[in-house]
Amino acid sequence: xxxxxxxxxxxxxxxxxxxxxxxxxxxxxxxxxxxxxxxxxxxxxxxxxxxxxxxxxxxxxxxxxxxxxxxxxxxxxxxxxxxxxxxxxxxxxxxxxxxxxxxxxxxxxxxxxxxxxxxxxxxxxxxxxxxxxxxxxxxxxxxxxxxxxxxxxxxxxxxxxxxxxxxxxxx
Amino acid sequence: xxxxxxxxxxxxxxxxxxxxxxxxxxxxxxxxxxxxxxxxxxxxxxxxxxxxxxxxxxxxxxxxxxxxxxxxxxxxxxxxxxxxxxxxxxxxxxxxxxxxxxxxxxxxxxxxxxxxxxxxxxxxxxxxxxxxxxxxxxxxxxxxxxxxxxxxxxxxxxxxxxxxxxxxxxxxxxxxxxxxxxxxxxxxxxxxxxxxxxxxxxxxxxxxxxxxxxxxxxxxxxxxxxxxxxxxxxxxxxxxxxxxxxxxxxxxxxxxxxxxxxxxxxxxxxxxxxxxxxxxxxxxxxxxxxxxxxxxxxxxxxxxxxxxxxxxxxxxxxxxxxxxxxxxxxxxxxxxxxxxxxxxxxxxxxxxxxxxxxxxxxxxxxxxxxxxxxxxxxxxxxxxxxxxxxxxxxxxxxxxxxxxxxxxxxxxxxxxxxxxxxxxxxxxxxxxxxxxxxxxxxxxxxxxxxxxxxxxxxxxxx
Numbered sequence: 001x002x003x004x005x006x007x008x009x010x011x012x013x014x015x016x017x018x019x020x021x022x023x024x025x026x027x028x029x030x031x032x033x034x035x036x037x038x039x040x041x042x043x044x045x046x047x048x049x050x051x052x053x054x055x056x057x058x059x060x061x062x063x064x065x066x067x068x069x070x071x072x073x074x075x076x077x078x079x080x081x082x083x084x085x086x087x088x089x090x091x092x093x094x095x096x097x098x099x100x101x102x103x104x105x106x107x108x109x110x111x112x113x114x115x116x117x118x119x120x121x122x123x124x125x126x127x128x129x130x131x132x133x134x135x136x137x138x139x140x141x142x143x144x145x146x147x148x149x150x151x152x153x154x155x156x157x158x159x160x161x162x163x164x165x166x167x168x169x170x171x
Numbered sequence: 172x173x174x175x176x177x178x179x180x181x182x183x184x185x186x187x188x189x190x191x192x193x194x195x196x197x198x199x200x201x202x203x204x205x206x207x208x209x210x211x212x213x214x215x216x217x218x219x220x221x222x223x224x225x226x227x228x229x230x231x232x233x234x235x236x237x238x239x240x241x242x243x244x245x246x247x248x249x250x251x252x253x254x255x256x257x258x259x260x261x262x263x264x265x266x267x268x269x270x271x272x273x274x275x276x277x278x279x280x281x282x283x284x285x286x287x288x289x290x291x292x293x294x295x296x297x298x299x300x301x302x303x304x305x306x307x308x309x310x311x312x313x314x315x316x317x318x319x320x321x322x323x324x325x326x327x328x329x330x331x332x333x334x335x336x337x338x339x340x341x342x343x344x345x346x347x348x349x350x351x352x353x354x355x356x357x358x359x360x361x362x363x364x365x366x367x368x369x370x371x372x373x374x375x376x377x378x379x380x381x382x383x384x385x386x387x388x389x390x391x392x393x394x395x396x397x398x399x400x401x402x403x404x405x406x407x408x409x410x411x412x413x414x415x416x417x418x419x420x421x422x423x424x425x426x427x428x429x430x431x432x433x434x435x436x437x438x439x440x441x442x443x444x445x446x447x448x449x450x451x452x453x454x455x456x457x458x459x460x461x462x463x464x465x466x467x468x469x470x471x472x473x474x475x476x477x478x479x480x481x482x483x484x485x486x487x488x489x490x491x492x493x494x495x496x497x498x499x500x501x502x503x504x505x506x507x508x509x510x511x512x513x514x515x516x517x518x519x520x521x522x523x524x525x526x527x528x529x530x531x532x533x534x535x536x537x538x539x540x541x542x543x544x545x546x547x548x549x550x551x552x553x554x555x556x557x558x559x560x561x562x563x564x565x566x567x568x569x570x571x572x573x574x575x576x577x578x579x580x581x582x583x584x585x586x587x588x589x590x591x592x593x594x595x596x597x598x599x600x601x602x603x604x605x606x607x608x609x610x611x612x613x614x615x616x617x618x619x620x621x622x623x624x625x626x627x628x629x630x631x632x633x
Contacts, residue, residue, distance in 0.1 A: 019235065026228050027256065033220060034263060079382055106543070112288045147288070 043149025043171040048085030048104045051170050055087060058166065060159045061100055064089035076101070076117045076154075082110035084150070097125055097136045097143075098157035102167060105150045114152040118145045121154060172213035173332070174363075174416045175370050177620055183210065188423065192351060200323045200346070203424065210328035211291070218290035221260070226325040228256060229300040233314035233321070236307045250308050254301065261297050264289050269491035292332045294488060298455055300325060303339045305459050312340050320346050329420035333413045335431040335451035342426055349425030359422030361609055366415030368612040369408040371619045373582055377405035380575045381541075385551075389561045393568035395554035401575065402541050403534050404582035407436060410449070436586045439525035440517055441505040441532050452488070456481050478510075479503045489540070494548055498539035505532055
C-alpha cells in the first residue's frame with residue numbers, strides 16, 4: 001500500500017514537472033536551432049568594391065566582359081532599390097554561359113528575393129540550351145547559385161567552384 | 172513557392188487539388204498540412220523547421236492555457252511566456268539588426284552583426300498564432316486538442332506567405348467539417364484569377380513604372396506625383412491581389428476566409444481607409460492592443476497615447492526601419508486629427524473632396540512606406556512639393572504620363588467597385604461571356620508571367 005502510494009505520488013510529481021520539462025525542451029530546441037542558423041547563414045559586411053578588387057585578381061574572371069547595371073537588371077530582373085552593390089562579369093558571346101555575378105542586397109529579405117531571381121536566371125539559361133548545347137548544359141548543371149548573409153551569387157563556368165571558394169573566403 | 176509562378180499554377184496546384192478532391196475527407200487535413208509544408212519548404216527549406224516549431228509550441232501552449240483555466244496566476248505566467256517566445260523569434264529575425272543599429276546610432280558604438288534572412292510570412296504566422304493564444308486566454312475559444320487540425324490552421328499554404336491574418340475562431344468549424352463542390356471551386360478559381368490579374372497585369376507593370384521614375388536622381392514635381400500614384404496603385408493591386416488569390420484558394424479547399432480589402436481607395440476619410448485596408452491586421456491591433464490598453468474608454472490623453480502606440484506598432488510590424496515607424500505615427504496623427512479636429516469639417520465637405528483629401532494623405536503616406544532611406548525619402552517628398560525638383564513639369568514627366576496613362580487609368584478604374592459590379596451582373600446574365608473574360612485574364616497573366624520571370628509580392632517580405 002505504502003509502495004503503491006509512493007509510486008502514485010512519484011507519478012504526480014513527474015506530471016507536475018513534465019509541463020516544465022516540455023517547455024524547457026522547446027526553448028532549448030529553439031535556442032539550438034537559432035544558433036545553427038545564425039552561424040551558418042551569417043556573413044561579414046564587406047564592401048562590394050573590396051570583393052571586386054580581390055576577385056579581379058583571377059584572370060579567368062577578367063577574361064569575361066564586365067557588365068553594367070542595365071545588364072544586371074536585364075538578366076536578373078533586379079530592382080535598383082534592393083541592391084547595395086554588384087560584381088558582374090559575363091562571356092561576350094551569346095552562345096557562351098560563363099558568368100559570375102555577386103549581388104549585395106540592402107537587407108536580408110531583399111537577398112532572399114535576389115536569390116529567387118538568380119535561380120530563375122539559371123532555369124531560363126537551362127531552357128535556352130537544353131537539347132542542343134551539350135557543353136553549355138554541362139556548365140549550367142554545375143553552376144553554383146547561393147546566398148550568404150546579404151550576398152547572393154551566381155557562378156557558371158569551369159572555375160565556378162574556385163570562384164565560389166574565393167568569394168566565400170572574403171565574407 | 173509563390174502563387175504567381177508557372178510552377179505553382181501548372182504543377183503544384185493542379186496536382187494538389189486533384190489529390191485533395193480524390194482522397195477521403197478524413198485524409199484532407201493531413202494532405203493540406205503536408206502540401207503546406209512542401210509549398211513553404213520550396214523556397215526556404217531551412218525555415219520550415221521554424222514554422223513547425225511555431226506550430227508545436229503554440230499548440231502545446233494553447234492546451235496549457237486551457238489546462239490552467241482555474242489558476243489565474245499560472246495562466247497569466249504561461250501566456251506571458253508564450254508571448255515572449257513568439258516575439259523573441261520575430262525580434263530575432265526581423266528587428267535585432269534594427270535594434271543594434273539604433274543603439275549604435277545613439278551611443279556611437281558600431282556593433283557588427285550578421286543578418287539572417289527573414290523567414291517568409293513570419294509576421295503573419297506569429298500574429299495568427301498569438302491571436303489563437305489570446306483567444307484561449309480570453310475564453311473566446313477552446314484549445315484545439317488535435318495537433319494536425321491546429322497545424323493545418325497554423326501552416327495552411329493559401330495564407331502562409333502574406334496573410335490575411337485569419338483568426339482560429341473564424342475557421343474553427345471548417346477545420347474539421349468543410350464542404351467541397353463545383354460551384355465553390357468555381358468561385359474560388361474566379362477569385363484566384365482576379366487576384367492573379369491584379370498582381371501580374373497591373374501591380375508588376377506599375378512597379379516597372381515606379382522603379383523607372385525612382386531611377387532618376389532629378390525629377391520634376393509632376394514626375395514625382397506620377398511615381399507615387401503608380402506606387403499607390405501597385406501596392407494595392409499587389410497586396411489585394413495576393414489576398415484575392417489566398418481567399419480564392421481557400422474557397423477551392425472548402426474554407427471561407429474574411430475579406431482583407433474593401434476598396435480602400437474610395438474611402439472618404441483616413442479612418443475609413445483603415446477600416447478598408449488590410450482589415451485583418453487592423454482588427455488584430457484593435458482587438459489585442461488597442462482595446463486591452465483601454466481603447467477610447469479612457470481619458471483623452473490616454474486615448475491619444477493608445478492610438479499613437481497602436482500606430483507606431485502597426486508601422487513597426489511592416490518593417491524594421493524608422494521610416495515604417497514614422498509612417499505609422501503619421502497615420503496616428505491623421506486619425507487623431509480627424510477624431511478631434513476635422514470630424515465636423517469633413518462631414519460638411521462633398522464626398523468627392525473627402526476622397527481627394529484621403530487619397531492625398533494616403534499617397535504621401537506611401538512615400539514614407541516606399542523609401543527606407545531617409546535621404547531618399549526627403550529627396551522624394553521634397554520633389555513632390557517642389558523642393559529640389561528640376562521643374563514643375565518636364566519632358567520626362569510627359570514621357571511617363573504618355574507611356575503610363577492607360578495603365579494608370581485602368582488602375583484607377585479597377586480599384587473602384589463599379590467594374591466588379593458590372594462583372595457580377597455579366598456572370599448572372601451571360602455566364603459564358605464571364606467565363607471568356609476570366610479565361611482571357613488568365614491567359615494574359617500567364618503570358619506576362621512567362622515573359623517577366625519572377626516578381627515577388629511586396630507584402631511577403633513583412
